[in-house]
Amino acid sequence: MSDVFEAIAAPVRRTILDELTERDGQTLFELCARLTMKHQLCLTRQAISQHLDVLESAGLITTIRKSRYKLHYLQVEPLQVIIERWLRPGKGKRSHK
Amino acid sequence: MSDVFEAIAAPVRRTILDELTERDGQTLFELCARLTMKHQLCLTRQAISQHLDVLESAGLITTIRKSRYKLHYLQVEPLQVIIERWLRPGKGKRSHK
DNA sequence: TTGACAGGCAAGTGGTAGCTTGCATATAAT
């Protein structure tokens, strides 16, 4: 996949991004617990792991291995392409002058 | 569908938004021609029509009937939610002060 | 009125994303 747009297409993945916005550097198990508790989601650990893979291959999260833990960090830079693409007034339109 | 995120998940639909950014108010047939010519896409008219339906139900385009023509206009407002959600530094983080 | 043009509706099909199940690996604790 590795595509930013498809990565944020799934509601679960957007919720994961929200969670990391609120508390960065969570492990897979932490995310599992929070998605279950706070967001009433009923997913297996593997399902969430696969979502994290998608997010990582899209560049929306980075991971760091800490012994047996894997910490996940949010990266919002890839989302900028959306602004660059459609939300900038002057883009080939010569808006200034 | 009616979801902004799923609407921009498909590459073809993003190309349609690009086309409308470049030239707003196109008809279905105009879009078909341009997607075929400029973007080397090989899709039937119905396929593109369905994509336009998705974009409209997501609020990314609006349409106006002009006799037997249907004109399509770009609406970028729904994309702002992405900025509000993840690209704003101070959102519950009390960044100022 | 007849034909061409622009668009709409709906059923059918193939491919793939998302999820589960089962097993495997690695690190830490006892």
Next chain:
DNA sequence: ATTATATGCAAGCTACCACTTGCCTGTCAA
């Protein structure tokens, strides 16, 4: 060494999206 914890890998299943095909409606020109 054994067990618990945290994660990884891979095959299989299901549901749905994207696309096509076929036919229908509405508008304009001759």
